[in-house]
Amino acid sequence: MMVQVKIYGLRDRLFPKIQSMSDTVHACLMETLNVPPDKRFHRFMTLEPETFLYPDDRTENYTILEISMFEGRTVETKKRLIRLLFERFQSDFDIAPLDLEITLLETPKANWGVRGMLGDEL
Structure with missing residues (x-):
């Protein structure tokens, strides 16, 4: 879990x-992975422009999500999570899919x- x-x-x-x-990410995790409401483990890495380099076709909204988890979820479940994150980041924060990269580890x-x-x- x-x-x-x-x-x-x-x-x-x-x-x-x-x-x-954090609220949006956790809502997506609860909806797709059944993560309990009280199990929120989020770390924010806020970077200065000189330490966060990204391609010219991205904007200042460029955001990277790295999600580490136990193995074992289905491919379809992982795809649902990624699609939901793209959707919610667009609607909640006006971060276009081009400016959001998601890696599931x-x-x-x-x-x-x-x-x-x-x-x-455990």
Whole structure:
């Protein structure tokens, strides 16, 4: 069930939206992955323009989501999550799909350490 999220973006664009963006991401995770409401593990990486380089066809809204999770979800479930994130970032934050990149990183449970235990022993 474990899911952790890193969100990268320009500080002046990301910082004012941290709480609302966290709410949107978590709503998407609850809807598609059945993540419990009280299990929110989000980290925001707010970057200065000189430390966040991106292609010329992106705007200052360019945002990267990295979602680490236990392996085992179906391809269709992962696709639903990605599509929902694109949709909600567009509607909630006016971040176009071109300015949003999403990476899902799946890890075997045995590779996680959580609450002093290995993930496969939880």
